[in-house]
Amino acid sequence: MSEQAEYGGLPDKRQVAASFSRAAESYDAVAELQRSVGEQLLARLPASLQPQRWLDLGCGTGFFTRALAERYPSGEGVAVDIAEGMLRHARPQGGALHFIAGDAEALPLQGASVDLLFSSLALQWCGDFQRVLSEARRVLRPGGMMAFSSLCVGTLQELRDSWQAVDGFVHVNRFRRFEDYQQLCAGSEMQVLALQRRAETLHFADVRSLTRSLKDLGAHNLNPGRPGGLTGPARIRALIEAYETFRQPAGLPATYQVVYGVLGKPR
Template sequence: MTELSTGTLPDKRQVAASFSRAAASYDSVAELQRAVGAELLARLPADLQPARWIDLGSGTGHFSRALAERFPAGQGTAVDIAEGMLRHARPLGGASQFVCGDAERLPLASSSQNLIFSSLALQWCADFAAVLGEAHRVLQPGGVFAFSSLCVGTLQELRDSWQAVDGFVHVNRFRQFADYQALCAASGLEVLSLSSERRVLHYRDLRQLTHELKALGAHNLNPGRPGGLTGRARVLALLEAYERCRDAHGLPASWQVVYGVLRRAA
């Protein structure tokens, strides 16, 4: 098992800038994000009543507000690496604090939180072992770390279609599910549940998919991606390759989602 190298994932400043630019458009195209986050909420332990919680990678604050509604007696902190997302979320409420911070180096006191909730943010972290270490540090004994992320298999149709066109990296890279299993097992946190599920969305055409990825801030951020404009011939070749994936519902795009619920020993 090898952790993703820093040359495999985008620079965090680039990630922060991309998601900051997407703050205004994100909610309009976040169908998958809403569904995955709602599923993660449903997986929280039924008896959990955190006095202090974190929404890590809080984005536009949708799940900060959901957490505040579910745990009205708790005090919430929204943490995101993208200042633009925090500026967007702050007037909408939910959390009582909004903090710009990195999941690999949380600007929070040790043993200060009862719940860390993070939905579809941690796939951008190169050092997931550091994320788990920070969760262990920041959680109080008995505290819960619940996360959803993405693994290999995500956007596989788009990846395969580009492979038929050229050898460049056009689709973001993700960890193997086995890496999540190994890292969680070695984290010192108790693994209450860890699973991977495939979700498939359908699109009218390739333009709709790429527009949505850009609106989410999740278009290709990989190091080594081809620079400049994509030639017309290559775009036409990509369209032809992706069309071979079309089914009765449209053009499919697969998302391989990881759900994890871990707990620091009491």
């Protein structure tokens, strides 16, 4: 059985690309979690690392492409994303020498061509993470490093549980288990330097603010088999009522289970 079949299937990548392309203009205004996670991932890179060539995989609007360029001014940067709309937004702001449309499962790069592969909150959309790791190992030079953040099961559990109470349908994107990340990284023929899971919680004034934020990010429900059509007022009221049971003093919580990984290609 394939990894994708085992945990229920991921969204069609064409839909993911189209959704994030549409969100390119609104993304940065609501990307609080994405910036925080990316900065934590940057902090996990060893100070001694000085890549001649680095790759920002799933570069999005280029926020971390520019951060990597600032951190490694003597290095040559390559930015890759599956969403053309994101690349159109990122390219004029610079940071990388090349901005390329590409898929993490089939990277448009030569073998042994980069010293650092950096990817923050993009790889959760890939159905075959084993293939992602294989491609990372292929494009890294000996001694090179892969640093990634992704999402695992338990992400947006409050929203998932609230919808479950309303209609039993899956309205929240599916993600692989943390144990799958552990197993696949261990079998990747790369050295696992660090791999951990950490909960990150955002708070929202109300359910509408949360769902609007997910839409502006392009990360709303993209599951195959998701309910079609508009959600009626009665179901929305029931969702709000169910979600209110999670309310905390800071607001309605939206918890993300974030995976941070740093892997090294043997010399």
